[in-house]
Structures are given as C-alpha cells and as structure tokens.
Amino acid sequence: MALFWDCLMALLAAFGLVCIAWPPILWEKIEYYHRAKHKRNEGKTMELNEALNKLDALQKKSYAYGAGLSALYLDGDTVAPSDTEEGRSLAVSVLAGEWHERFTSPETGELLDFLAAHKEELDQVRRRQVEELKRDYDKDRRIPAEEYMEFQRLTSEANAVWKRAKAGNDFALFLPYLEKIVAFNRKFAGYYDPDKAPYDALLDEYERGTSMAFYDPFFAALRERIVPLIRAVGEKEQPDDSFLRRRYPVEAQRKFSDYLMEVMGLDRRHVGIGETEHPFTDSFNNKDVRITTHYYENDVASSMYSVIHEGGHAKYDLGVADELQYTRLAGGVSMGLHESQSRFYENLIGRSLPFIRAIFPRMREFFPEQLADVTPEMFWRAVNKAQPSLIRTEADELTYPLHVMVRYEIEKRLIDGTLEAKDVPETWNRLYKEYLGVDVPDDTHGCLQDSHWAGGSLGYFPTYALGSAYGAQMLKNMEHDIDVWGPVGRGDLSQVTAWLKEKVHRFGGLLEPADVVKNACGTFDPTIYTDYLTRKYSELYHL
C-alpha cells in the first residue's frame, strides 16, 4: 500500500495549486481544509490515521472494481465480437458481486461509523467522502448480494439482446428482459427508500432531491410553453435541411470528429473515441475518458452533435479536481448536472450561429462538395429545424423535452404498476402521437430506440430535460460574467470551459447537486429555459 499512499500524497500536494483559483463562495471551507490537512499528522490519533488510510484503500478498491467493469462494458460495446456476451456477463456479475460483498462487509460499516464519529476532525473532502460512502453503504446493505449480482448479469445480457431486438424490430425478444428490469427497479426502489413511492426513490437516486412532485410541475411548465411554441413554428416555412442528408463518407466524418474534439479542447492523449450503436461517455478518471459516436453516411449532423454532446460529458469528468480522483467524489455529482454539461456544449454552443460560423470554413474542407452551396446561416437553420420526430437523440432542441416526457410518463406507470411492460409499445406510440403528433412506424424507431432501459436505468431520462434547463441558466450567468460569444465566434471555447470548470466541473461530488446548481445557475427557475427557447426559435422562425 506504500505506493498508493505516496500517490495520494502527491495528489494532495497538487491541491495547493488548484485551490488558489477556487471562488470565494468556498473559500472558508477550503481554508478549513488546509488547516485540517496541516493538522493531519499532528493532532490525529494513530487510530484515526489508520482509519483514514483504510478509507483511501477502500475508495481505491471501489475505483479499481469500477474500472474493471468499465473496461468490460466498453469492450462489449465497442470492439468485442458479437457472440461473446455469456462470458462477459459472468465476469461482470461476479466482479460486481465481489465489490458489493467487500463494500457491504461489517468492517466497512465499522470504519465509516468510526470516521463519522470523528467528522469534526476531518477536512471537507474526507467528511464528504465519509458521508457519501455511508449513504451508499446503508443503501447497498439493503440490497441482497445475490439480487445485485443477478441484476448486473441481467443488464449485461439485456444490453446485448436489446441490440438484436432493435436491429430486428423485435420487441417480443426484449420484453422478458424489460419485465425483469422493471421488477428489479421496483424492488430496488424499496431498498433505496422504503418510505417513498418507488418511482420517487428512483428519481432521487439519479438526481438527489427530485421526485414526481418536482418533475410533474416542471414538465407541465415546459409543456405549457413549448407546445404552443412548436405549434407556432409549425405554421412557418421550414428551412431546407436536405443538404444534411447528402452522402458524407464515414471516413471524412471520422476526421471531422477529430477536428470537433480539437475545437472542444479535448486532449486526445486523455480522451478516446469509439463507435457504438448508441453514443455514450465512459470515464475511468479525469485523465482517461472515452466517448463514442455513431456515423450515418446520410446524416452529417447526427454524429457531429453526438461528438459535441458526449464531449460535453467528457469535459465535466476531465475537469474534476485531481485530489478527488480515485475517491467517491470523482466524476460528476448528478445525472442532471452531467446532462447540463453535454447539452450545454451540444445546443447552447454547438447549435449557435457564432459557433457554426467559426467552424464552417474547416468543416467545408472535410466536406467540400457536400457543403459547396451551403452557408453557415443555412447550416445553422438546418441543425435547428424544429419538427416533431421519432428519435430522441436526433430531436431538435425544442421538441426534445417532449421525447423525455413520453419516457417519464411510461416509467412512472411501469413502476407504479399501472402499465405492463408488454403494453409499452402501444403506450409509447400513443404518447408520441399525443405530445408530438407523430406516428411511430415500428419499435426500432419507437420504444426500442434507447439503450437506457436495457442498461437497467429507470428514472434516468427525466434528468435530460432538467439538464437543458440548468444549462439555460448557466448560459445566462456566464453571459453576465464573461464575453461568451466573441471567443466562441472565433472557435475558441477555452473561456466557456474555464467558466464551467470553475462553477461546476472541478467540484466533482464534493458538493451536493443543489449547491452546484446554486453556484452555477442561481435559484432554479424553468422559465429561464423556456424564455431561452422562445427567444431562440422566435429568431430562427421569425415568430
């Protein structure tokens, strides 16, 4: 363990530099941290120091199991041969079970209780680690190891089956997995918080502090403003976006992705890009993040905005302070905040006219023939074309929240038992007609389009709409603090990133999600989001 300890000391030494830039809001806490740090080897008992060593070792183990599992998942989703799920599922399930067993052992409980009892002697970072780990511990203790392993195994298999089901428009193939996943989620919700309605427990799990009581009026507010806006837009002439569907060779798109990552300041020595059916971001640590995309030869915007979106997730994880690495506090603090970052880069920056103007000359070099007769303004209008459609990940910024609403409604009812998994396609199609006015032709373009349920996640989707709302508030504050559009118009995102890093990224899990939101957004207010949408689409469509 000597090596680990040296390594941690080096990380802590680096902290001295990092915190100079921390904002006044946290200064007091940081000062406290420094005092505590200097006290570490003086005032503390042998016993406490030993417990802190154990705390570090525990967190490094958590990181290591997580990294092993991530590597297995990443491999399975990117380069693994098609018929290799069985062995991978077994490995994933056993490894997850091993970690679960270790983490939920009485020794962990004793360690965390001991440290909690000494919390006044701990610095801010350690105290928060102990609080979060204790919370995880209490929750995980309530989940029987066998169920946990079975769920890991189930979702690993379900993911593979979902791929085949989606490819073959075969919902029946996926149905038994969905049924089991719903049943597990319902059961797990009881373990998370037996006093809450099951879906509330799940919502809180993905975004601490949220519930149906929070989301219902949020979505109602969005619907109230967005549905009329969509109607108004629908009465206007649509821009021509046919050039987006010219033939854009995949090889050129790959090079374009490299360029986009460069513009975003994603250091390729630390960020990899792969290709998967459904794009995602997988972060090992703040020096090793992978994003994926999917290339469609006849749709240049699809991968372009996947790369920017996943790149936004990557920026968050890369921006977390070094001293939080390999601890419970590494990575983003919540799904909603993570999604705020991905959608910030994708929509607020990536689909803005200044950004498109900035990158267009280089973009034309990758696609000279395809874009010969296209202006930046035409491209901007095309990638912001607002029109009810079928696929969430390719939906425009305006109709997007309604895609999320469909999923929210279905999850709510699946979990409270008023909807059976077998009836998901019918309900899906009906809600798409009701909210978006579109007819779903098949399940491939309907309820099989997303990987989230196959991955075991129910309660995740709503955070997507929340993230967009956070993002609009961050932009407003950012515009108040710095010149956003001057540099972006020159293709320079460094100041945008620096602002987000200072307000959001570097904290990792050190603060509560609500505190990060307050720090970056001020008081949460969805009308800032709907105002933003109204302004943007009024300009685009001359409303």
Added chain:
Amino acid sequence: MALFWDCLMALLAAFGLVCIAWPPILWEKIEYYHRAKHKRNEGKTMELNEALNKLDALQKKSYAYGAGLSALYLDGDTVAPSDTEEGRSLAVSVLAGEWHERFTSPETGELLDFLAAHKEELDQVRRRQVEELKRDYDKDRRIPAEEYMEFQRLTSEANAVWKRAKAGNDFALFLPYLEKIVAFNRKFAGYYDPDKAPYDALLDEYERGTSMAFYDPFFAALRERIVPLIRAVGEKEQPDDSFLRRRYPVEAQRKFSDYLMEVMGLDRRHVGIGETEHPFTDSFNNKDVRITTHYYENDVASSMYSVIHEGGHAKYDLGVADELQYTRLAGGVSMGLHESQSRFYENLIGRSLPFIRAIFPRMREFFPEQLADVTPEMFWRAVNKAQPSLIRTEADELTYPLHVMVRYEIEKRLIDGTLEAKDVPETWNRLYKEYLGVDVPDDTHGCLQDSHWAGGSLGYFPTYALGSAYGAQMLKNMEHDIDVWGPVGRGDLSQVTAWLKEKVHRFGGLLEPADVVKNACGTFDPTIYTDYLTRKYSELYHL
C-alpha cells in the same frame, strides 16, 4: 449463485456430447468421469457437495478477476488514449491484489485441503482442478500480497514506458523498470521453488518440467544442426523478395487479415482482431478470443504471418472443451504447447507451398498490382528466405531459434546475477553478432524489440523454440494419421484443426503438458525438428 450453478450444469450436460470423440487413450479416465458424474448427487455427503459448489464459485471468481484484468490490458494495448496509464496501473494493481488476497485466504486453503482429502471421490476434471489450484495456492501464499500488487503495477507501467523507449530508441528510459522486473523475478523464483536455481524455477513456471539442464542440450543440439545449415544456405543465391516490400495499403491488408481468419476457420462472432505495436492473443474464454496484429505498409508478410501465428494461439483456446470453461483448466496447458500451435499454423502450414498456392488467387485480389508479376512459388521462396536478421518476430523459420537462444542466454545471466540490466544492450548486440552474424544498429531493433520483459516475463522466450520442435513432431504424426496436404492445398484447414483439437486443444489444462506432448508428439526428440528444417531448406535452397 443459483444462476451460476444452472449455467455450470448446462456446461456439464454438454460434456456428454464432447467426450464421444475423445481418443481411446483417455477413455478409461472418461468412463471414470462419467461414473463419478452420475454418482455426484447420490454418494456424496452434503459437505462434499457444498465444497464442490465453493470450488466452482472460486474458479468463476478467478475467471472474473482475470477477465476484468484482461479487459483493462486489452484496452490499454489497443484503443486507450496514450497518457492514461496511471489510472489503469492503479486499477490493475488493486484488482490483482484483491484476487490474490481472496485466493490466498485460509478459507481457500481449507477448501482445497478438504477436497484433496476426498480426491478419490472426485472425477478426473475436479481432481485435476483441485491439484492445480492447490499448487497455485501454495505458491501464491509464498508471495506477499504487497509484492504481488507492486509487481502488477510495475509491469503495467513498464509496458507503457517500454513503448515509449522502443519508439525513441531510449534504453535508459526502460532500464530502471527492467532492473526492477529482474529483481522481482529473482525474488519470485524463490517463492516458486526455493530449492531450485532461480532461472530453473522460472523456466518450470512457464513450461512445467523444464530447466536449464533440459534447455542447454536442446539449444546445443539446435545450434549444432542449424548453424551449419544457415551457413550452407548463405552460400546459395537468395530468392528475390523485394516484391514483399512494395506498397501494400493498410486498408487492403486489413481485408486480407479478414480473409486469412476465414481460411483459418476463426469465427468472427467469437474472435476479434485489433492493432497493437506487438501482436498478441488475449483469450477471455473459448467463445471470446482477441488477436492483434501490426500493419506495415511496406511489408505484407509481417502482418500476414502475425495474423496466422496469433490465429494459431486463438485456435488452441477456442478448441478447449466447453466443460473446462471458467475453471482452472480453461485455456492452453503451457507456453510451449501454446507456441507449438501458433507456430504450427504460421510456419508448418502458413509457409508451406500447398497453403500459399491455395490462397494465392484470393491474395492477388487484395493486392492485384503488387502481385501481378509474382507466382505462388516466388512468394513461397520469399517468405521462407533464410537470412540472419534483427527482429525475432520477423525472422525466418530457420534463424528464429537463434533469436530465442540470445534471449535465453541473457535471461539466464540476468537471473543468476552475472549480467546487469544496464549491460543488456551490449551483450545483446555481441550475441547477435556471435550467433547470427548481424550488427545491431540500435536498441529499438535490438533489446527493446520485444514486450515480454516489460510485461514481467523472464523464462518465457525459450518456450518459443520448444514450441517449434513440438510442432515438427506433431506434423510428422499428423501426416501419418491423415492426408494433410491435399486439403491444405485446397485451402481447407478443417482437418488439420480437427487433428490438433483432438490431440491438443480440447484437453486444456486437464492433462500435464508432458502428457499432451506425448499424446500429440510421441517421445520428445529435437532431431525431428532439425530434420524437418534440413529437409525444408534443402528443398528451398537446392542444397
């Protein structure tokens, strides 16, 4: 655990089919196995059944940790961004330590002791599992967990550093790692077997039953026959092989690799191919094997024979019987036997005239201009050109054993302390001059060329020469049993593979290496290998 148990039962059920084809030599043992199997739930005490369940769980855990580590290594060697070693090293070291701690716990010892005491009640498979695990356990108990973890971490880092050192011809960069790796190996040798000379203990570790007393006369015998043969060949006119170094676009080479894998009968649903500096094979299980290659635009033979070589390793791991999967007996039994399979496909088949004649028409479709003026005979002579050279992996079949000898001599002296790591380049260059008559221009083409030492392996190289000798004996027996060259001449390797599967692959680790060698080769006799080389090169060079 219920799921695992069902899964194991399914695997055992499959066994009934597999063993019908088993050869008479094992029939008695198999009969015994079946009787034992049917007795399983009758005669055995509850306690024994419980212990067998624990044995299965233990082996599945071993598989799972191994798969997690493999996924991390594979990722690190193929798609991971360049500067991501730190976090991966940490994860690898912690996970390896976790497994080491689990496996070497007193509970494992008690379980294995209990099962060993009941070995008469166990079938052949279980008895062998217990024997092998007990052997591992006793050995691993002697290795302190901290040293084991430190070694895992060291080799993970060393591998990354070696890549940079090789790229930059910077032996000094790699030297501190090599020094530590040698020291670790010397120490570990004492843990393996304190009664043996350290290098003997290492040799036995990679190929059970071997020692310097075995290898010294083996290499002497090779040298005695091969050195004059090389000299005789050197006096003859060399074939023109310049066409091998025309420009072969990497994209076409990739497609050619796909074709070669098809010819070898490697099912792409279960076998992936990646690209790495140094080609290797990484097997998760008999349904999931990955090989890698390295493409050089001006050298079509390099990747071609890497693919066939690694494909041979893959065939071995894919051919192991299903009922041995996820147990101690999955995968090949020894390095020498593994290398016998890779080199069998690479040299005995892949560099034979019938094989080249068979694939040449298709090969010309991938490289129409490059091979327009080349005949199969010309190609055969070119890829068998025997000429002392610098790079082991690209050496011809005849000079190859001398490359291995250089490494054997150096390892022997590094481990017995008569050579210091800092003096490796000088000794390397001197031995290359002495054995092969070539001048080594730099360490990139000298002692930094292979990844093995960086990976922590000393004592591995000699098995390469052993594998070639085994292979020659297998070919002789195979030619006695079946028509080898008729089908190969039609591009059909299925009968070759079937023979090897029957004689070698399917046994996995069920038999001792010496028993597999006896089964496939008869009595070990290096003159069969040197006779084969003499015959082949006499024909090629009209000696």
